[in-house]
Structure formats: structure tokens, C-alpha cells
Amino acid sequence: MNEQMQEELTCPICLEMLKKPIVALPCQHNLCRACAADIFKEGQSNRCPTCRVSFQIPNVTVSHLPRNRTLENLIDIHLKSKANLTPVLTSESANETYELPKLFEMAASYQRESEYEKAKKILKRLDEQVVGVTKCQVKTDIAKCLVRLEETEHVPQVLQQMVNVAVKHKEEFVEEDWNKILKDCRDMAVKLGEREDIIAAINVMHLLVQLCKENSDPRRCIEQLVVCAATMQELVAFIKNSKKKDDFNSFGFSLLQEISGAVENVTNIESHFKCRQLSRCLKCTGFCYNRLFHYQESIKVHQRAIHLMEFEYKKDVVLYRLYGLCHNNLGVAYSKLKMLGNAKTAFQTAIDAYQQVLDWDNETDKIERINLCIKALADIT
Incomplete structure (x- = not known):
């Protein structure tokens, strides 16, 4: 590796070869993310250690800085070469050699074109590199x-x-x-x-x-x-x-x-x-129980979810669509077990909650959910 390339692949903080993940600063200089986390402050003015250009990291973690994957791949190739492993591979169909970026491009192209057998073979070669x-x-x-x-x-x-x-x-x-x-x-x-x-x-x-x-x-x-x-x-x-x-x-x-x-x-x-x-998670589990006819288990799981939310959110629990969904699913389980009084209460609670919910994606979704509960109540009576 020549001196200029060595300089490009050296972190200006630890003065060692850049270690993954490598982050790119707004000025396009690079450094190890671990080093960036050590020296940069979120929400404050910072300077690039190479060119001293000022920039500010928003109120997010350093891990949100863009990652320089091209440079990471170049370092991978260099390290493989140092270990006497060639960074090029030979095509089976012709006496051609392809560097790693070309192989990645070929594998992606074959997957897009549904030639998955060819893609699999190339990817298995890449896996070794x-x-x-x-x-x-x-x-x-x-x-x-x-x-x-x-x-x-x-x-x-x-x-x-x-x-x-x-x-x-x-x-x-x-x-x-x-x-x-x-x-x-x-x-x-x-x-x-x-x-x-x-x-x-x-x-x-x-x-x-x-x-x-x-x-x-x-x-x-x-x-x-x-x-x-x-x-x-x-x-x-x-x-x-x-x-x-x-x-x-x-x-x-x-x-x-x-x-x-x-x-x-x-x-x-x-x-x-x-x-x-x-x-x-509990609501998803309860849905699966309902779908496969395990209604007693569904009731237990949905009741647990409801109790968790009532304890955590108190009177504000009705503002969450999830609370209504759990009561809705609970009503389905009760009705399948012919526990009609409990089913009516669950469906009515779901309707009351749906009417107060603030996190609907749109009004149509809200109306559809309420109408399904109204229909379920009508079927019971």
C-alpha cells in the first residue's frame, strides 16, 4: 500500500487503520465510529479533526452519522490481500476475473432477474471473501x-x-x-x-x-x-x-x-x-390463539394485556387503539365460548374506546372497527 493510500485509511483520532463501522462527516472525512463517539458532543458545535470544519450533530446518537461502506469494503479487500487471499474470483463460465464490487453487482442482478441459482453460486463465493x-x-x-x-x-x-x-x-x-x-x-x-x-x-x-x-x-x-x-x-x-x-x-x-x-x-x-x-406482543399472541380456536388461552392473554395498560395508563388507557383492539379480540373469544354476557361487555368497551382513540390512521379505519363491533353485538342478541 502506498503512503497516500495508507493516509486515507488511517483514523485521525486513534492513528490506526479505520475500524468498522466507519462514519463520514459532513466534510467527507472519515473516522471510526467509536472514535467519533469519544470526541463529538450531540447538539453542540464540533470540528472535523482533519480539516477543522465546524458542524453540528443533531440530538441523535453518533451512530446516525452516514456510514462509508465503500471505504469499509476497500479495507476488507486490503486486509484479505495482506493475508495472501486474493480479492478477485474467477467466473465458472469464462476465463474472466471479477473484483468484489462487481460480484456484488452480479449477484444483485441475478436476484432481480429471478436467476437465483446463479446468484446463489456467486454469493457462496462472496461468503468466502x-x-x-x-x-x-x-x-x-x-x-x-x-x-x-x-x-x-x-x-x-x-x-x-x-x-x-x-x-x-x-x-x-x-x-x-x-x-x-x-x-x-x-x-x-x-x-x-x-x-x-x-x-x-x-x-x-x-x-x-x-x-x-x-x-x-x-x-x-x-x-x-x-x-x-x-x-x-x-x-x-x-x-x-x-x-x-x-x-x-x-x-x-x-x-x-x-x-x-x-x-x-x-x-x-x-x-x-x-x-x-x-x-x-400479547395482542398478537391472543389473535393467534383465537385464529387456531384456543379461546381460553386467548382470554387469559388479552386480559393480561388489558390489565397492564390499565395499570400503566390509568384513565388515559382509552386513548390507545390497542386497548380497544384487545377488548375486541376478547369479545370474539367470549362469544365463541358462548359467554355472551362477557362478550357484550367486551365489545361495548371496545366501541367506547374506539370512539375516544387519538391514534387512528384515518377516520375510515375507525368507522370500520366500530361497525364490526356493532355487528358482533347484534349477532349476539
Whole structure:
């Protein structure tokens, strides 16, 4: 490496080679995010340690500074070269060599064109060349190809490898990394659910829950776990035959309980936020119980969510749509068990809550929810 390149890849704070994640300042100079966190103050005027240009970081964490992935990939290639590993790979179909960026471009193109077998082969080569966050994404892309090719027996192994790498390199992850892997895995699970491959879908979600637990930001950890619970609710809606219901009964409910337990165990978080998110997880679990005809379990779970919200929010509890939804689902369970008095009370409470809720997406949604409860009450009487 020449002297100029060495200078470009050196952090101006620690004076060592830049370590991932690498952040780019507004002036386009780069430094290790860990070093940036040590010297910069949020909401105050700061200076670039290289050019001394002033800039201000808004009231967010340093991790929200943009990440220079191109520079990270160049460092990966340099480190591989130092270890006597070539950063180029040979195409099977021709005597050509491609550098890593070209291989990433080819793999992405093949996935867009539905040539997943070609994409899988290229991604497996890339897997041998990359490290850290990039390796996690490559493994996730391999799993996506396997799902598309319906080679689902290998998906859990590949995703477990991805989780292992993520745990080892989690300090390198920024929010966009977590979000992309979360979305990709969720999409895989939904695709499997559409095929009614329920066990494979739940396996994907189980590994995703493991990954979510590794997020060191407690708020983001909880939000991601709630997305997992909502995805499980989406999966149960795909189930049509009784054998698949047995699969969900055997594995799905234990995972939903694990998700709720993980949310409950998160510390150093504001109580209102935690209560609302835990109640959302319980509501998703209760919905799944209703869908698979476990009405007694649904009643217990929804009652717990309702009690949590009433204790936390007191008289303001009726302002939250979630409170009405839980009573609505509770009314469904009671009516199925022919507990008609309890069902009437639950549906009426849902209507009263819906009328006071402030967080509706639109007025149409509100009217539809109220009308469904009114119809349910009419059917009971």
C-alpha cells in the first residue's frame, strides 16, 4: 500500500487503520465510529479533526452519522490481500476475473432477474471473501435464494451462521444494518408462510428473534421483537389445513411466549413505551390463539394485556387503539365460548374506546372497527 493510500485509511483520532463501522462527516472525512463517539458532543458545535470544519450533530446518537461502506469494503479487500487471499474470483463460465464490487453487482442482478441459482453460486463465493456486517448480509442473501429455490432444508443452517457472525460483530452494526436483515428475514418467513411451510417459517423467525435480542439499543430491540410478533400473527393467517395448525401449535406459541418474555426482560427503558410494546406482543399472541380456536388461552392473554395498560395508563388507557383492539379480540373469544354476557361487555368497551382513540390512521379505519363491533353485538342478541 502506498503512503497516500495508507493516509486515507488511517483514523485521525486513534492513528490506526479505520475500524468498522466507519462514519463520514459532513466534510467527507472519515473516522471510526467509536472514535467519533469519544470526541463529538450531540447538539453542540464540533470540528472535523482533519480539516477543522465546524458542524453540528443533531440530538441523535453518533451512530446516525452516514456510514462509508465503500471505504469499509476497500479495507476488507486490503486486509484479505495482506493475508495472501486474493480479492478477485474467477467466473465458472469464462476465463474472466471479477473484483468484489462487481460480484456484488452480479449477484444483485441475478436476484432481480429471478436467476437465483446463479446468484446463489456467486454469493457462496462472496461468503468466502467478506467479513463482519457484509458477511451477514451475504449469508442472508444466500438464504433468500434458497427460499426462492425451495431448498428450505438448508435455510436454518445458513441463518444460524449469519446470527453467529452478527453476535461476534454486533458493535459494527448501525440501525440500517439491523433494519435490512430484519426486513429480509421477515420477508423470507412470509414467503414460506404463503406456501404453508410453517415449520420453516417459524425456524426463520426463531433465528430472527435471537438476532433481535443482540441489539444493544433497548428501544430498537423491543421494536424489532414486536415486528417479530406481528409477523407471527401474519403467518397464522396463512394456515388452512389442520396439519399446519398442529405445526404452529407445537412451535409457534412457544416462540410467541419467548418474544413476550424477551420484551419484558429488557431494562433501562421508559415504562410507558415498554408497556405498550409488551401489550402489542400479547395482542398478537391472543389473535393467534383465537385464529387456531384456543379461546381460553386467548382470554387469559388479552386480559393480561388489558390489565397492564390499565395499570400503566390509568384513565388515559382509552386513548390507545390497542386497548380497544384487545377488548375486541376478547369479545370474539367470549362469544365463541358462548359467554355472551362477557362478550357484550367486551365489545361495548371496545366501541367506547374506539370512539375516544387519538391514534387512528384515518377516520375510515375507525368507522370500520366500530361497525364490526356493532355487528358482533347484534349477532349476539
